Amino acid sequence: xxxxxxxxxxxxxxxxxAVGDQLAEIGVELLPATTFLDHLLAPVGHIxxxxxxxxxxxDVIFGFGIAKQLSALDVGQTxxxxxxxxxxxxxxxxxxxxxxxxxxxxxxxx
Numbered sequence: 001x002x003x004x005x006x007x008x009x010x011x012x013x014x015x016x017x018a019v020g021d022q023l024a025e026i027g028v029e030l031l032p033a034t035t036f037l038d039h040l041l042a043p044v045g046h047i048x049x050x051x052x053x054x055x056x057x058x059d060v061i062f063g064f065g066i067a068k069q070l071s072a073l074d075v076g077q078t079x080x081x082x083x084x085x086x087x088x089x090x091x092x093x094x095x096x097x098x099x100x101x102x103x104x105x106x107x108x109x110x
Contacts, residue, residue, distance in 0.1 A: 003022060059082060066079050075091060076095075078090035078095045079098075080098065080099060080102025080106065082106045087102040
């Protein structure tokens with residue numbers, strides 16, 4: 001309880017980091033979350049659906065960079081991009097709503 005009270009920010013990254021630090025102080029070593037799941041993870045690269053067009057590939061690369069930055073800020077992990085433009089970013093409403101909103105906006109842009 002005191003651990004959380006000492007935190008200036010209470011997001012997933014700060015809470016889990018603080019818990020990990022406390023465990024490390026008593027000699028507990030945390031393993032990566034995927035330690036026993038590597039064989040279940042999708043391989044790198046395209047794995048389903050039609051091959052992406054060059055513009056779509058560029059959107060994926062652009063969106064992935066933004067999603068990583070937003071995730072580190074604890075804003076959300078979902079971003080919808082079309083033709084180099086960010087159409088939707090996940091916030092408190094959640095992933096499904098961000099995708100719906102981005103899809104609706106994407107239909108309006110050609």
